[in-house]
Amino acid sequence: MTSLRELALSTLQLSKDYGDRPAVLPIDLQIPFGQHVALVGHNGSGKTTLLRMVAGLLDPSGGSARIGGHLSGSTPARAALSWLSDTPTFYDDLSLREHLEYVAQLHGVSDSSVRAEELLSRLQLENRGDDIPTTFSRGLRQKAAIAIALVRPFQVLLVDEPFVGLDEAGKQSLLELLDEAAADGRTLIVATHELTFVDRVQRLLALRDGELVYDGSPGDTDVHQLVRAG
Amino acid sequence: MSTVSLNAVSLNSKALRAMRRTRQRHRLGNIEWFDAAYRAYLVGIFGGGSVLWISSSVRDATVSAASAADFAEFAPPILGLLAAFALLVGLRGGAQGGPVALEAADVMHVMLAPVDRRRALLRPALQRVRGAIFTGAIAGAISGQLAGRRLPGSLLAWAGGGALFGASVAMLWVGSALLAHTVLARSSRVPRWSATAIGLTLVAWQSVAVYFAMDSGSTKVAGPADAFGSLALWGWRQHSTDLIATAVGLLAVILGLLLLSRISLEALARRSALVAQLRFAVTMQDLRTVILLRRQLNQERTRRTPWRRLQRITNQKPRTRTRALTRSVFRRGWHGLLRFPATRLARMAALSVAFGVLQATVVRxxxxxxxxxxxxxxVIGLEVMEPLSQEVDQPDRTDSFPVDRGELLARHLLAPTIALLPFAIIAGAAAVITLGSIDAIAPAAIFALPNLIAGAAGGVVSIVRDAPDPFSADKQQSFVPPEMAGFGATIRLLWPIVVSAFGCSMVFILRVAVDNDGPLIGAAIRGAVGSLLLAVVVGYWVKVRDRIRRKFRAFMAEGRTQALGAR
Incomplete structure (x- = not known):
């Protein structure tokens, strides 16, 4: 039996409901370190709720989630997990470079400038580094959020709808960055509606109305059928 | 990409402090100091002036020794009731995710980083505590010096006692909120409603103490918050045991701060966006948005299933387009009203009781x-006119309908006005009970509904007045000089409340009849007619407001053109 510490993410009967409306039905998951996972499902299927519970942003109604054996939301779990939200939030008095410096420092990186500049360059943001990201367009905000999520050290990357608002060049840069993270042995869990992305992962999870309806290889199923609402 | 060991926890408080200092410098650098000083000056002038005016309106004659003795007996339980309510509000707010709020970016970047959460939350929590204590102390000091004008003791001592009372109540509120959040709401074994149940129990107990204190013949019952109330009398006499109240408030705050790391990130994330909007709405003096956001902060959601489903519309077509419009809007109104959550209905019922009691108090x-x-x-008006608010909040959709906006909005008044009926009955019953006379039943039955409609009319004015201006795209010029802008904003804030006050003042017709032993039913009919007239005027204003504004702007533009031509 695999020890919890050997698993990047493990959930035990993890569930969430909002009053009398269940958002995520009890889910048991075991994702080993280094695995590249896609999470699909129709709108309202519970993908974001599941990821936010794993990130520690939502209190589960039942069960628990662990990152590397540590309860989600605990300090070691936060050190290991990077969360890229579908709704990026920024300080309205810090430039993008200051955001990168701040977040990196909060994660114990004293000098992040080289990595920050590399990310800015690869996301075509080098000329916007000194601007305030709250003033950016939807696509630029998404790119800024990607840079912030990747500037810090992490072992597990949770990504929610990363391609929304990105132009083709941005999508390509993000795919390259995700591939690099995967090649470095990081665990990636990406919730997406971009079904072409599913071909790049090792494991596919599908949710329908809060229930895990598929957990396996992406090649063994009809993904289009899975993401249809029940 | 660098790696991180799961156990290598980096408590980077230094980075947090450094960045907070940097951000503070940025903020200070962005402040328009002259503007800030002008605002402080205005607050000082108007705030101080208001306090002086209210203070001078209290008669300075000291009460008799007997009245002072009565006051000493009644005041602790009655003022203790305030503290009990503060506790209830704190417990309820804490269970729903209060009282700390962070910026959304702080939730994402700081709270998800491996920093000591208690340390990261300490500053915003202390700011909350400090703000509450300051507000409580100021309110207490003002009330204390007002009381000191008629009661034995110096004004300064009364102000000091009042400030101590206010600060203690504020600490109780914020401390209980922190404890409810970190202990009750975070425990999976304790249901969330238990916080409200505890608060209500203490309020009920304190109310019993008030009841027995007012009934001079009966034995006294000690209330749980008597010590708080007694603290308010320190300007007159001091009981050292009253300091227990301050100690309890302080202890609640300290325990709450010690447990800060248990604060729910879900609650912080939810509140962060709402609190930012709430602050903005308060800055903009947008009372309707303040109420809307308060509802969201309290997680008050509309019902998924309505209390009663409306019958499907028949195929019978209305004879005219106007009737079709009226029917559609009327049905839409009821669809919204029938989804009001039980908590909002209970709140409206409680407000209706308060309304009835207060109107009866005027008659007395x-x-x-x-x-x-x-x-x-x-406030009842703002609550019940929710369908109208929803329409106003969707200006793009409203403007896309092939109907005049005024016609549409005016029709939105029908369903909520009818929905006021049960609340008018509650208010009427409360008024009759307060007056304690069977003779009051018939006048109350006649007067209650029109009176409540007229009072709620201020809410209608507030909602429609804040509707986006369909002419805003046009090049406009303000007709008010900048020096008058502040005064204009104050008038703008007060205007809806003035309308409500005018509607409620119809009750004076009944009071005059009572004072002169005149016919009550006749007075009630006259009052009802006056109230309904006001309601009709407000309804008509809603209907023609856009047209009047359009004409006024055209008139002013024409005047400017002629003036330029004359040059």
Whole structure:
């Protein structure tokens, strides 16, 4: 039996409901370190709720989630997990470079400038580094959020709808960055509606109305059928 | 990409402090100091002036020794009731995710980083505590010096006692909120409603203490918050045991701060966006948005299933387009009203009781109660006119309908006005019970509904007045000089409440009849007619407001063109 510490993410009967409306039905998951996972499902299927519970942003109604054996939301779990939200939030008095410096420092990186500049360059943001990201367009905000999520050290990357608002060049840069993270042995869990992305992962999870309806290889199923609402 | 060991926890408080300092410098650098000083000056002038005016309106004659003795007996339990309510509000707010709020970016970047959460939350929590204590102390000091004008003891001592009372109540509120959040709401074994149940129990207990204190013949019952109330009398006499109240408040705050790391990130994330909007709405003096956001903060959601489903519309077509419009809007109104959550209905019922009691108090001779009743009716108006608010909040959709906006909005008044009926019955019953006379039943039955409608009219004015201006795209010029802008903003804030106050003042017709032993039913009919007239005027204003504004702007533009031509 695999020890919890050997698993990047493990959930035990993890569930969430909002009053009398269940958002995520009890889910048991075991994702080993280094695995590249896609999470699909129709709108309202519970993908974001599941990821936010794993990130520690939502209190589960039942069960628990662990990152590397540590309860989600605990300090070691936060050190290991990077969360890229579908709704990026920024300080309205810090430039993008200051955001990168701040977040990196909060994660114990004293000098992040080289990595920050590399990310800015690869996301075509080098000329916007000194601007305030709250003033950016939807696509630029998404790119800024990607840079912030990747500037810090992490072992597990949770990504929610990363391609929304990105132009083709941005999508390509993000795919390259995700591939690099995967090649470095990081665990990636990406919730997406971009079904072409599913071909790049090792494991596919599908949710329908809060229930895990598929957990396996992406090649063994009809993904289009899975993401249809029940 | 660098790696991180799961156990290598980096408590980077230094980075947090450094960045907070940097951000503070940025903020200070962005402040327009002259503007800030001008605002402080205005607050000082108007705030100080208001306090002086209210203070001077209290008669300076000291009460008799007997009255002072009565006061000493009644005041602790009655003022203790305030503390019990503060506790209830704190417990309820804490269970729903209060009282700390962070910026959304702080939730994402700081709270998800491996920093010591208690340390990261300490500053915003202390700011909350500090703000509450300051507000409580100021309110207490003002009230204390007002009391000191009629009671034995110096004004300064009364102000000090009041400040101590206010600060202690504020600490109780914020401390209980922190404890409810970190202990009750975070425990999976304790249901969330238990916080409200505890608060209600203590309020009920304190109310019993008040009841027995007012009944001079009966034995006394000690209330749980008597010590708080007694603290308010320190300007006159000091009981060292009252300091227990301050100690309890302080202890609640300290325990709450010690448990800060247990604060729910879900609650912080939810509140962060709402609190930012709430602050903005308060800055903009947008009372309707303040109420809307308060509802969201309290997680008050509309019902998924309505209390009753409306019958499907028949195929019978209305004879005219106007009737079709009226029917559609009327049905839409009921669809919204029938989804009001139980908590909102309960709140409206409680407000209706307060409205009835206050109006009865006016009839009995307490004139200032009319202002309080106007405020209550105004809030009831904002609550019940939700369908109208929803329409106003969707300007793009509203403007896409092939109907005049005024016609549409005016029709939105129908369903909520009818929905006021049960609340008018509650208010009428409360008024009759307060007056304690069977003779009051018939006048109350006649007067209650029109009176409540007229009082709620201020809410309608507030909602429609804040609707986006369909002419805003046009090049406009303000007709008010900049020096008058602040005054204009104050008038703008007060205008809806003035309308509510005017509606509620119809109760004076009944008071005059009572004072002169005149016919009550006749007075009630006259009052009802006056109230309905006001309601009709407000309804008509809603209907023609856009047209009037359009004409006025055209008139002003024409005047400017002619003036330029003359040059």
């Amino acid at each position: 001779g307490t004139t200032p109660a009319v202002l309080l009743s106007a405020l209550v009716a105004f």
